[in-house]
Amino acid sequence: MSNTPLSSASQAIVFYGAGSMAEAIARGLIASSAAKSEQIAMFNRSNTERLKQLEANYGVVTAADAETQNELLSKAEIIVLAMKPKDAGAAIRRLTPLIQGNQLIVSIIAGLSIPTIQSLLGDKLPVARTMPNTSSTIGLGATGISFSEEVTPELRSRTLSIFEAVGMVSVIPEAQMEILTGVSGSGPAYVYYMMEAMIAAGIEGGLSPEQARELTVQTVLGAASMMKQTGEKPADLRKAITSPNGSTQAALEVLDQYRFTEAVKSAVHRSASRSQEMGAAIEAELA
Numbered sequence: 502m503s504n505t506p507l508s509s510a511s512q513a514i515v516f517y518g519a520g521s522m523a524e525a526i527a528r529g530l531i532a533s534s535a536a537k538s539e540q541i542a543m544f545n546r547s548n549t550e551r552l553k554q555l556e557a558n559y560g561v562v563t564a565a566d567a568e569t570q571n572e573l574l575s576k577a578e579i580i581v582l583a584m585k586p587k588d589a590g591a592a593i594r595r596l597t598p599l600i601q602g603n604q605l606i607v608s609i610i611a612g613l614s615i616p617t618i619q620s621l622l623g624d625k626l627p628v629a630r631t632m633p634n635t636s637s638t639i640g641l642g643a644t645g646i647s648f649s650e651e652v653t654p655e656l657r658s659r660t661l662s663i664f665e666a667v668g669m670v671s672v673i674p675e676a677q678m679e680i681l682t683g684v685s686g687s688g689p690a691y692v693y694y695m696m697e698a699m700i701a702a703g704i705e706g707g708l709s710p711e712q713a714r715e716l717t718v719q720t721v722l723g724a725a726s727m728m729k730q731t732g733e734k735p736a737d738l739r740k741a742i743t744s745p746n747g748s749t750q751a752a753l754e755v756l757d758q759y760r761f762t763e764a765v766k767s768a769v770h771r772s773a774s775r776s777q778e779m780g781a782a783i784e785a786e787l788a
């Protein structure tokens with residue numbers, strides 16, 4: 502792996518975990534010039550092929566051996582916890598002795614609370630708990646962020662600049678992080694699920710797969726952009742499409758028969774409660 506040193510360890514952002522979310526954020530940081538490639542380091546558990554690919558694509562620093570990884574962690578200005586919740590316990594246990602006390606911990610792990618992170622890594626450690634989404638990959642992410650009280654205004658704006666580089670940011674109290682996960686963290690998956698169904702129905706009705714896909718994509722893009730650009734309420738935009746006794750009304754009646762609103766609301770709340778469960782599982786493992 503790369504022997505290139507980080508340009509300045511005091512400004513380094515180290516991604517502890519080099520999966521899809523870590524890549525999305527690193528890519529956005531570089532593309533928006535919020536950080537230089539040589540300020541970003543990434544490593545994973547064992548996939549050296551992936552690290553080579555990340556190095557080649559983005560020019561970031563990577564490390565395959567434990568010693569270099571530990572050095573990166575202990576020197577980083579910002580450590581981004583970017584592993585799956587099931588791997589967080591072991592990863593945090595390894596990190597605990599390496600923490601220097603003045604580093605910012607940024608977690609993107611669903612469910613993992615600020616008090617849990619601080620109780621393991623240091624009570625006074627500044628922590629930003631975040632929940633991004635996969636649209637960060639193309640700079641259209643939506644990220645929720647909660648800060649511990651130790652985060653200084655400077656670190657706060659540094660964290661905001663990281664996530665603003667990949668989309669919009671909403672700063673929220675930590676108590677709202679689970680419901681935000683249900684809305685925007687998991688949210689893209691519900692939209693894709695609906696798009697899969699629209700495409701399937703279009704094909705059943707005789708459209709080619711390409712036509713069904715293109716029409717569905719443009720429909721969702723157009724609907725989201727309409728809401729954003731006009732600032733109108735979705736209910737009003739919906740009503741404007743729904744002619745009395747027309748085809749849209751007939752379609753919405755079918756959705757109502759299947760209790761569409763209840764289904765979506767229950768899904769959002771279930772994502773939130775599952776996020777809480779995953780956090781509790783990490784806590785139990787580390788207790």
Ligand SMILES: NC(=O)C1=CN([C@@H]2O[C@H](COP(=O)(O)OP(=O)(O)OC[C@H]3O[C@@H](n4cnc5c(N)ncnc54)[C@H](O)[C@@H]3O)[C@@H](O)[C@H]2O)C=CC1
Nearest residue numbers: 518519520521522545546583584585586588592610611633
């Ligand atoms: N995928 C999504 O839509 C979102 C994911 N998240 C959160 O982001 C986190 C990561 O998710 P993904 O990027 O999708 O996962 P992923 O599976 O693509 O990546 C996880 C990475 O962590 C590494 N890893 C695991 N244990 C490690 C260890 N002990 N030492 C070093 N590296 C280790 C893996 O090797 C891998 O590179 C999760 O905690 C998830 O809750 C947050 C928002 C959205």
Ligand SMILES: O=C(O)[C@@H]1CCC=N1
Nearest residue numbers: 611634682686687688
């Ligand atoms: O499904 C998950 O657990 C993660 C958190 C939000 C999106 N993906």
